Amino acid sequence: MEHSVISKLTxxxxxxxxxxxxxxxxxxxxxxxxxVNLIISVLVxxxxxxxxxAIFVVIMTKTSTISGWGPFDIMILLGVDTITSELLTGMVxxxxxxxxxxxxxxxxxxxxxxxxxxxxxxxxxxxxxxxxFISAIVGVILIIIGISKLGLVVSLLSIVGSAIFFVLGFIxxxxxxxxxxxxxxxxxxxxxMPRIGERIVYSFTSRPHTIFDGVLKFIFFFILPVVYVxxxxxxxxxxxxxxxxxxxxxxxxxxxxxITFWIWKVAIKNYSSASS
Amino acid sequence: xxxYKAVIKVYFTSAIIKKADFLxxxxxxxxxxxxxxxxxxxxxxPSQKINGYSLQDxxxxxxxILLVTYATTTDTxxxxxxxxxxxxxxxxxxxxxxxxxxxxxxxxxxxxYRLMVxxxxxLVIGFILVSLxxxxxxxxxxxxxxxxxxxxxxxVNCLLEYTLAMFAFWMxxxxxxxxxxxxxxxxxxxxxxxxxxxxxxxxxxxxxxPFQFIYFVPLEYILGKRxxxxxxxxDIFSLLIWIMLFLAISALLYKRGIExxxxxxx
Numbered sequence: 363m364e365h366s367v368i369s370k371l372t373x374x375x376x377x378x379x380x381x382x383x384x385x386x387x388x389x390x391x392x393x394x395x396x397x398v399n400l401i402i403s404v405l406v407x408x409x410x411x412x413x414x415x416a417i418f419v420v421i422m423t424k425t426s427t428i429s430g431w432g433p434f435d436i437m438i439l440l441g442v443d444t445i446t447s448e449l450l451t452g453m454v455x456x457x458x459x460x461x462x463x464x465x466x467x468x469x470x471x472x473x474x475x476x477x478x479x480x481x482x483x484x485x486x487x488x489x490x491x492x493x494x495f496i497s498a499i500v501g502v503i504l505i506i507i508g509i510s511k512l513g514l515v516v517s518l519l520s521i522v523g524s525a526i527f528f529v530l531g532f533i534x535x536x537x538x539x540x541x542x543x544x545x546x547x548x549x550x551x552x553x554x555m556p557r558i559g560e561r562i563v564y565s566f567t568s569r570p571h572t573i574f575d576g577v578l579k580f581i582f583f584f585i586l587p588v589v590y591v592x593x594x595x596x597x598x599x600x601x602x603x604x605x606x607x608x609x610x611x612x613x614x615x616x617x618x619x620x621i622t623f624w625i626w627k628v629a630i631k632n633y634s635s636a637s638s
Numbered sequence: 639x640x641x642y643k644a645v646i647k648v649y650f651t652s653a654i655i656k657k658a659d660f661l662x663x664x665x666x667x668x669x670x671x672x673x674x675x676x677x678x679x680x681x682x683x684p685s686q687k688i689n690g691y692s693l694q695d696x697x698x699x700x701x702x703i704l705l706v707t708y709a710t711t712t713d714t715x716x717x718x719x720x721x722x723x724x725x726x727x728x729x730x731x732x733x734x735x736x737x738x739x740x741x742x743x744x745x746x747x748x749x750x751y752r753l754m755v756x757x758x759x760x761l762v763i764g765f766i767l768v769s770l771x772x773x774x775x776x777x778x779x780x781x782x783x784x785x786x787x788x789x790x791x792x793x794v795n796c797l798l799e800y801t802l803a804m805f806a807f808w809m810x811x812x813x814x815x816x817x818x819x820x821x822x823x824x825x826x827x828x829x830x831x832x833x834x835x836x837x838x839x840x841x842x843x844x845x846x847x848p849f850q851f852i853y854f855v856p857l858e859y860i861l862g863k864r865x866x867x868x869x870x871x872x873d874i875f876s877l878l879i880w881i882m883l884f885l886a887i888s889a890l891l892y893k894r895g896i897e898x899x900x901x902x903x904x
Contacts, residue, residue, distance in 0.1 A: 399814075402814040403814065405814075406814050406817050406818055406821075409818060409821060410817075410821055413821050413822075413824075413825045416825065417825070417830050417831050420831055420835050420836055420837075421677070421681065421831070421835070423835075423837070424681065424688050424835055425681045428677070428680055428681055429680045549658065551658040551659075552658035552659050552661075552662045553659060553662075554658075554659055554662025554663055554665070554666060555662065557662070557666050558662060558665055558666055558669070561666045561669045561670060562669055565669050565670050565672075565673035566673055569673065569676065569677060570680075573676060573677065573679075573680035574676075578676070
């Protein structure tokens with residue numbers, strides 16, 4: 363019985379991964395057809411990351427550490443965060459959550475509900491924005507430079523641990539963005555709901571988790587769990603795995619996913635076609 | 639003049655209708671401000687001053703950024719570029735109005751509502767901060783001069799956006815240029831980080847660029863870090879040069895572009 367549930371779940375996940383890879387391929391084909399637009403889009407994304415990095419360079423000229431993080435620790439953190447923000451932009455935001463209000467008002471959602479795929483998948487991951495996947499390379503470069511400048515020898519265990527934190531954290535921030543986007547079902551006279559979730563994630567994932575204390579620590583570790591994806595991943599690369607926090611991250615991920623599906627169920631009940 | 643007043647009125651009403659979007663945008667900008675303030679709280683030693691900015695000054699600077707952003711931000715490039723792209727510019731051409739002045743009037747109409755909501759909120763917050771006696775003070779003169787420079791900042795930003803929109807006569811999409819402009823403006827204008835923290839070489843180049851007038855200069859006047867007697871003449875001179883330059887470039891681009899425009903869109 364248990365075996366059949368796991369097998370069904372694995373098959374389902376495999377089906378969605380296959381579908382997602384097909385979407386990326388299709389998106390890449392379309393973008394390569396308009397290659398000038400693609401180059402400009404990638405350049406703009408890279409420049410955006412460079413500008414963001416420049417802000418931290420300026421800050422680091424005024425201080426030697428930020429809550430215990432040195433300049434090259436921060437560089438690794440920014441590297442991981444560049445990958446986070448670019449992947450979020452490409453996978454979830456540009457053509458998906460940002461378009462959600464329009465899809466609800468125009469009634470396009472009706473059509474999506476009829477497809478044999480979970481509508482949440484179609485609405486939040488259905489159409490990737492390919493240039494962001496290319497721009498994520500900047501993040502990898504920053505991580506490599508940071509590690510080499512610190513003279514770190516990163517163990518395989520740290521890499522795996524960092525990757526686990528990244529995946530769990532990514533699911534959590536995805537849930538935050540989707541949760542806020544789904545509020546569009548309830549507040550129909552605004553298009554800003556998806557952007558509120560985005561802004562929370564973009565603004566706080568790049569901060570070292572050690573800057574949060576007291577109430578803020580509770581908020582950003584447990585209510586809006588933004589600290590795991592970039593900060594904990596970077597810290598794991600720098601100083602090894604903290605198994606206690608990894609366990610917390612696993613629990614928080616499960617809770618986040620459940621909350622998102624619950625909001626979805628309530629939201630879709632509230633939906634009444636194009637007139638919603 | 640009456641026709642432009644009518645445009646201001648129409649877009650003021652339209653801004654009132656979209657109040658939920660406006661409130662949502664305030665939340666978005668507030669989140670950004672909180673994130674930056676938290677970072678500076680982690681960096682600053684409370685007794686430390688960085689290039690003349692104490693922790694209080696820095697926090698007030700970022701708190702005011704929200705007001706300045708709303709006062710000087712405009713979507714002129716999107717609006718004008720879309721009308722060129724879609725062909726709706728033809729309707730504008732038939733009307734007895736200057737496209738640039740109509741666009742300015744449209745932006746002012748939307749801006750008035752935003753400021754009507756934000757300024758009272760800021761006055762209350764400012765009054766509370768000053769009453770708390772935590773080393774924050776404002777002068778009426780500084781605020782008044784800052785407001786005048788805010789108006790100039792808005793005009794410079796509007797003209798910059800209008801100039802960029804002219805590229806829509808030749809390009810399919812101007813969003814990438816607009817995106818890039820926003821990036822540079824936010825960075826070199828002092829939205830993300832107070833300009834005094836930048837290295838001297840960047841500052842000396844930035845002095846000759848228009849971006850600082852959009853956020854940094856008005857804020858410095860409001861905070862009393864800039865004096866009209868000392869900095870005013872050079873600031874006003876630079877502003878006028880940039881305004882004339884943008885007017886000249888946009889007029890030239892418009893003249894060339896309109897010859898190419900096919901009225902069915904670009």
